[in-house]
Amino acid sequence: MSNVLSVGRLGAMLAKEFVQMRRDRITFAMMLAVPIVQLLLFGYAINNDPKGLPAAVLALGQDRYTRSVVAALQVSGYYRFGRQPESAAEAESLMARGAISFLVTIPSDFGARVERGDEPRILVEADATDPAASSGAVSALQTIAGRALTRALGNEEAVREQSQSALSFIVHRRYNPEGITQYNIVPGLLGVILQMTMVMMTSMALTREIERGTMENLLAMPATPAEIMLGKVLPYLAIGSVQVAVVLSAAKLLFGVPFLGSLLLLLTCVLIFVLALVLLGYTISTMARTQLQAMQLTFFFFLPSLLLSGFMFPFAGMPGWAQAIGELFPLTHFLRVIRAIMLKGAGLDDVGVEVFWLFVFVPVYAGLALRRFRSTLD
Structure with a gap:
């Protein structure tokens, strides 16, 4: 084979890569969708001087x-x-x-x-x-x-x-008379960290089995789709509990964030939130064929959720359409719950509506995951 650069061979390689990109529709869609989403969110939805x-x-x-x-x-x-x-x-x-x-x-x-x-x-x-x-x-x-x-x-x-x-x-x-930014950011970080890790790890649950070639063994087991789903997502609840303990301890010991509400109520809300996240990750894993695609879909969900939830920018300052989209993310409701409980000492009567919507995400994501579950490799 000649070591001289061949235009023909290079053209063949380029053609092959473009064909591969066309076949990988998720990656191709991400390349177009991510910049469009960023332009729309930063151009129209984000406002550092909120009104209304x-x-x-x-x-x-x-x-x-x-x-x-x-x-x-x-x-x-x-x-x-x-x-x-x-x-x-x-x-x-x-x-x-x-x-x-x-x-x-x-x-x-x-x-x-x-x-x-x-x-x-x-x-x-x-x-x-x-x-x-x-x-x-x-x-x-x-x-x-x-x-x-x-x-x-x-x-x-x-x-x-x-x-x-x-x-x-x-x-x-x-609730924050000194205007300390950490009182607002640190509780919200608990939701962001849980969302990033729980969704990403569980989104690779099935795709990892497919890539390693062990999916056939999983399908051969006398287990229902619901049992397989629970077996995949429940271990991550234990991981999430460790993260919760670390973040809450750091919030109190390092940043002095006040904790005025009920710890039991907060942990219950965290459990519902984490369960919704792992079911969402499992749903993503039923859509992706590879771990790379699972990570891409996770990022595509994570970006608008982070920007429209009220974590980085004031939720009330966004236009109505952006707030309507933000209400579709579990992180939006969780941020309201954790800040209300920790900083305001709110009880269930005060955050009951937000807890209800957090709970709604659990059967919705579970239903989507079971509906999307592939009983065969085809």
């Missing part, structure tokens, strides 16, 4: 100045007043469940204080479990309310100047 944050107003008075301030906050785009609690207890429940990010309390004598220039004050309670989500909205409070009072006061120049200079906001950052 869910808020509630507890207005103890109904004077024109109160209405002007509330309307100005709504028009600013930072706040979305969709709830109006009747009492402080109801507002506290909304905050604990994560239904609102801000609670604006305007006292009953606010209007009288504005007209007298007697230091009118507004209390704003912010959910600071994610400091990045609330910083922009909090910093804009003074300017927004000041302009609203200027318009409400009309031509009363002296009163306007006095009230504007005296108007103040008392901002109470709940």
Whole structure:
């Protein structure tokens, strides 16, 4: 064979590789889908200055100045007043469940204080479990309310100047008053680490058998598809429990993350979450023919899940379509649960909806896995 570079041989090799790429449809699809997904998510869905944050107003008075301030906050785009609690207890429940990010309390004598220039004050309670989500909205409070009072006061120049200079906001950052980023990131890392490892390892469960040529032995066993699935995924629950212990211990000992809720409730939610993940990984393994394809499909799931779950970027700042997609990932609901339990001391009544959706993923992924399971190698 000649050692001189042959254009013909090179052309044959190139043709062979293109044919192989065309046959490997999963890899070819990943090459096109991943950059498109990244462009769409980073271009449209990600927003570091979130607006339209869910808020509630507890207005103890109904004077024109109160209405002007509330309307100005709504028009600013930072706040979305969709709830109006009747009492402080109801507002506290909304905050604990994560239904609102801000609670604006305007006292009953606010209007009288504005007209007298007697230091009118507004209390704003912010959910600071994610400091990045609330910083922009909090910093804009003074300017927004000041302009609203200027318009409400009309031509009363002296009163306007006095009230504007005296108007103040008392901002109470709940659950994370010091704005420590680790309090938000470290609990979320538990979900991210579990998702990355559990899905990836179990996604190779069946493909490893196929590549090693031991799939025939597995199929020859007197076992049902459900028994095979459970035998493949249950050992990874033990691995997940070790990871949970390591991350929670590090969160407390290294980063000082507070733990205010029930450990039993948290571990129960973690168990449901891990079970959903290993079943998802098993479902992926029924779709892939090789371990490489299994890793590619895992990455394709992991990327949008990481970006749209609220771990890296504020969930409330995403457009509606991105939030709708984010609700389809177990990580989104798990992040809400673990942050609420650890930082807010939330109970089952507060996180019950999120726990329910976590539980829904288990039969859904199990059904998909059993439906996709191949009883033969063909």
